Amino acid sequence: MKTHDYLLEHMNWPTVKEKIEAGMDTVIICTASVEQHGYHLSELTDTVIGQAAGLLVAEKLGNALVAPVIRPGLSEHHIPMAGSLTLRPEVYRGIIEDYVTSYKKHGFKKVIIFSSHGGNFNENEKIVKNLQEMHPEMQFSSSLSLMELMDLMAQFEKKYGLVEGSCGHGGAMETSVMLHTAPEQVDMDKATPGYIGPMTEEVLNKVFKSGIVGITEVGILGDPRQAKAEWGEYFLELFSDEIIKAVHKDFNRLL
Incomplete structure (x- = not known):
């Protein structure tokens, strides 16, 4: 895959204009x-x-x-740990709205909004509903919910025989994807497990309300030590396929 064929920020404006006019009328916002x-x-x-x-x-x-x-995102539950950034919800919402307003002016007709960070999901669903009211002539998809993403993590654990709860924040799944995508940003010698257990609604609520340090000093939900690059490739394929299924469902419902 040539990233410059798809990444808007790697293109010059005439190229973007040509691609939109050629029928590439959908923009993906992560x-x-x-x-x-x-x-x-x-x-x-x-x-x-x-x-x-x-x-x-x-x-x-x-x-x-x-x-x-778009980053940073909504990461208040990680703020006790050095370097973490978080946006005010109204600032976060405003950035997404400004993205959409800009791209609408250029001719994009469909918008896919998905999150790679758990803390953004609930707000994204509200934002997408509001955007649909603001721009009724456009189509929007908020793709997967947080629970649907967690189901994919459970599939990952089952496929590779991992203990339940191995694939939370910074665990086996994210570490595998990073080994596949950006291995220079991974130091497996320092990989340390954190909280390992079922990611119940109670656990998630505790993370978001009390902060991740309330259940793990390491800042990890899961166990990264078994991660493998080829597992990361599998998960990206699974994740992207499920986003596309959700997008088709959303767009067909709006037609």
Whole structure:
């Protein structure tokens, strides 16, 4: 895959104009984060994963281009750990709205918004509903919910025989994707497990309300030590395929 064929920020404006006029009328907006991911992963992890997934979605759809990944995101639950950034919800919402307003003026007709960071999901669903009211002539998809993403993680664990709860924040799945996508940002010698257990609604609520340090000093949900690059490639394919299924469902419902 040639990233400059899909990444808007890598193109000059005449190229973007030509692609839109040729029928590439869908823009993919990933919202990510800049936040701690334990001892072994960079704070750019969600952004790297989000861009990689967005590129696969664009390539598979054939009529879509990828916007610059939005980051930071909503990461209040990671703020106790150095370097993590978080936006006020109103600022976060405003950035997404301004992205859409700009791209609408250029001729994009469909917008796919997905998140590679758990803390953005609930707000994204509200934002997409509001955007549909603001721009009724456009089509919007918020793609997967947080619970649907967690189901994909459970599939990942089952496929590779991992203990339940191995694939939370900074765990086996994200580490595998980073080994596949950006191995220079991974230090497996420092990979340390954190909280390992079922990601119940109670656990998630505790993370978002009390902060991740309330259940793990390491900042990890899961166990990154078994991660493998080829597992990361598998998950990106799975993630992008499921986003596309959700997008088709959303767009067909709006027609």
